[in-house]
Amino acid sequence: MNYHWNWGIFFEQVKNGDETYLDWLITGFGWTIAVSLTAWIIALTLGSVIGTLRTTPRGWVVALGNAWVEFFRNIPLLVQMLLWFFVVPELLPKDLSMWVKQDMPAKEFITASVCLGLFTSARIAEQVRAGIQSLPRGQLYAGMAMGFTLPQTYRYVLLPMAFRIIVPPLTSEFMSVFKNSSVAFAISVLELTFQSRQMQEDSEQGIETYVAVTILYFVCAFIANRVMGQIEQRTRVPGYVTGKH
Amino acid sequence: MKRNALVLVASIAAIGFAQSATAGTLEKVQESGSITMGIRESSKPLSYLDGDQKPIGYHIDICNGIVEAVKVKLKLKTLKVVHQPVTSQNRIPLVTNGTVDIECGSTTNNAARQNQVAFAPTTFVSNVRMAVKKSSGIKGLSQLSGKPVATTTGTTSVQLMRAHEKGQGLDFKEVYGKDHADAFLMLETDRAVAFVMDDNLLAGLIVGSKNPGEYEIVGEVLNVEPIAIMLRKDDPQFQGLVNAAVRDMIKSGEVDKLYKKWFMSPIPPKGENLNFPMSEKLKEALKSPNDNPAEQYNVKK
Numbered sequence: 001m002n003y004h005w006n007w008g009i010f011f012e013q014v015k016n017g018d019e020t021y022l023d024w025l026i027t028g029f030g031w032t033i034a035v036s037l038t039a040w041i042i043a044l045t046l047g048s049v050i051g052t053l054r055t056t057p058r059g060w061v062v063a064l065g066n067a068w069v070e071f072f073r074n075i076p077l078l079v080q081m082l083l084w085f086f087v088v089p090e091l092l093p094k095d096l097s098m099w100v101k102q103d104m105p106a107k108e109f110i111t112a113s114v115c116l117g118l119f120t121s122a123r124i125a126e127q128v129r130a131g132i133q134s135l136p137r138g139q140l141y142a143g144m145a146m147g148f149t150l151p152q153t154y155r156y157v158l159l160p161m162a163f164r165i166i167v168p169p170l171t172s173e174f175m176s177v178f179k180n181s182s183v184a185f186a187i188s189v190l191e192l193t194f195q196s197r198q199m200q201e202d203s204e205q206g207i208e209t210y211v212a213v214t215i216l217y218f219v220c221a222f223i224a225n226r227v228m229g230q231i232e233q234r235t236r237v238p239g240y241v242t243g244k245h
Numbered sequence: 246m247k248r249n250a251l252v253l254v255a256s257i258a259a260i261g262f263a264q265s266a267t268a269g270t271l272e273k274v275q276e277s278g279s280i281t282m283g284i285r286e287s288s289k290p291l292s293y294l295d296g297d298q299k300p301i302g303y304h305i306d307i308c309n310g311i312v313e314a315v316k317v318k319l320k321l322k323t324l325k326v327v328h329q330p331v332t333s334q335n336r337i338p339l340v341t342n343g344t345v346d347i348e349c350g351s352t353t354n355n356a357a358r359q360n361q362v363a364f365a366p367t368t369f370v371s372n373v374r375m376a377v378k379k380s381s382g383i384k385g386l387s388q389l390s391g392k393p394v395a396t397t398t399g400t401t402s403v404q405l406m407r408a409h410e411k412g413q414g415l416d417f418k419e420v421y422g423k424d425h426a427d428a429f430l431m432l433e434t435d436r437a438v439a440f441v442m443d444d445n446l447l448a449g450l451i452v453g454s455k456n457p458g459e460y461e462i463v464g465e466v467l468n469v470e471p472i473a474i475m476l477r478k479d480d481p482q483f484q485g486l487v488n489a490a491v492r493d494m495i496k497s498g499e500v501d502k503l504y505k506k507w508f509m510s511p512i513p514p515k516g517e518n519l520n521f522p523m524s525e526k527l528k529e530a531l532k533s534p535n536d537n538p539a540e541q542y543n544v545k546k
Binding site: 002003004006014015016017086089090098101102108185186188190194197198200201202203204206207 | 333334337338341342357358360361392393398399400404405407408419420421422423427430434435436438477478479
């Protein structure tokens with residue numbers, strides 16, 4: 001292969017600016033982390049609420065939760081991004097629509113975080129539901145017998161156990177958020193994938209660029225994995241499913 | 246686990262090193278009886294697919310002329326032409342690794358790329374300008390301060406705006422479409438007030454839009470980009486043949502004729518006419534054919 005290798009490319013200046021290619025990748029890395037963490041907070045909050053609602057005895061609440069999950073799970077993430085970015089603003093009143101499209105601060109960042117957050121919330125809701133339903137029915141009745149109301153039973157009896165049980169699948173989900181955030185490049189978020197395309201085109205050192213980006217994503221997901229591993233260790237209940245005997 | 250991944254990355258890189266340089270392109274063509282042409286699927290009118298998914302365009306026609314010259318040189322009765330679609334991300338790797346012998350698309354010849362590949366004499370020159378809605382009243386860079394400006398991911402138009410003398414000190418809010426169609430959609434839906442890109446591409450997008458009369462191309466020329474057919478580096482035999490073939494076509498007036506066919510007349514599939522007269526820069530480049538990189542077209546005064 002007649003490839004001209006240049007591993008020093010990261011420290012060279014970009015074509016029409018003062019910064020180096022490494023600066024581009026660092027900016028991109030920063031936006032990747034920002035979008036991912038914001039989306040994760042949205043996803044964890046909404047996912048927990050909706051997952052919990054799906055296990056309650058109220059039929060219409062369960063139906064609403066199911067609809068939410070199926071809606072966000074059955075549409076590809078890229079399509080959802082483009083829907084939020086191009087289609088949703090057109091449905092707003094004209095003035096508001098123009099504001100969202102041109103003047104709203106950090107519009108790409110907000111759109112991408114909300115979109116990724118909602119997408120992930122559907123998956124977390126499914127895991128929370130599974131976690132709660134994996135508990136023996138007796139726990140619900142025990143809570144009731146203690147004189148707890150339904151919300152209190154969830155708060156003090158069911159959810160603390162359910163969340164411990166679903167830490168492993170949540171770990172995967174947390175890692176996925178970082179990887180899925182790469183789709184945000186399609187709606188103009190200047191994150192890592194975006195910067196890698198930019199650098200590839202500007203420097204023509206594609207292989208070096210993608211190797212660096214691969215390592216950065218790997219590091220991100222790996223740190224996420226270790227953080228969740230720590231949480232799993234600290235919160236385990238000795239003698240129960242996830243704890244050691 | 247982490248160490249394993251690093252080993253994997255290192256071995257992928259090593260495979261790259263281990264591959265020996267490909268033998269001369271002409272020998273390869275002689276042996277295999279076929280030549281692989283890299284084509285673009287939507288770089289109108291340079292290289293794109295018609296209604297039957299057949300590659301057509303200005304650069305495809307010029308490449309067909311080159312293929313004829315290869316046939317004559319190698320005294321072949323028949324030469325099979327394989328069409329390999331390429332994108333702006335993979336076109337250079339595919340040429341360097343030997344998958345594509347000659348890339349007939351819309352590749353800018355610049356110094357960074359000349360590290361990796363060689364170029365035929367420049368056969369098209371585009372100017373980076375902006376498309377706006379006529380109703381916006383925008384005529385130049387200075388009116389874009391504080392407004393959202395669209396361009397396509399992987400291009401550096403916004404940096405060009407900042408580098409331009411009239412753009413210095415202004416604050417541009419850039420938005421990036423993932424491809425030209427998305428970036429144009431941003432202009433169409435008022436997400437951006439201008440779309441900065443090569444003028445020939447803008448003309449093509451406008452002609453193909455729902456209301457072509459709504460848009461116009463305005464403003465300062467931000468960059469001049471020589472666009473050329475791309476081939477492998479360090480293959481003097483093949484490069485010499487390609488150069489001679491392209492120069493002959495320029496001298497004989499064939500290139501002029503092809504320009505009129507693709508830029509000044511109705512073209513497939515919908516029969517629209519770009520009405521895009523030859524720029525002064527292109528006339529100059531055709532008068533004395535050369536493979537100068539973009540940097541020599543944009544010397545700062």
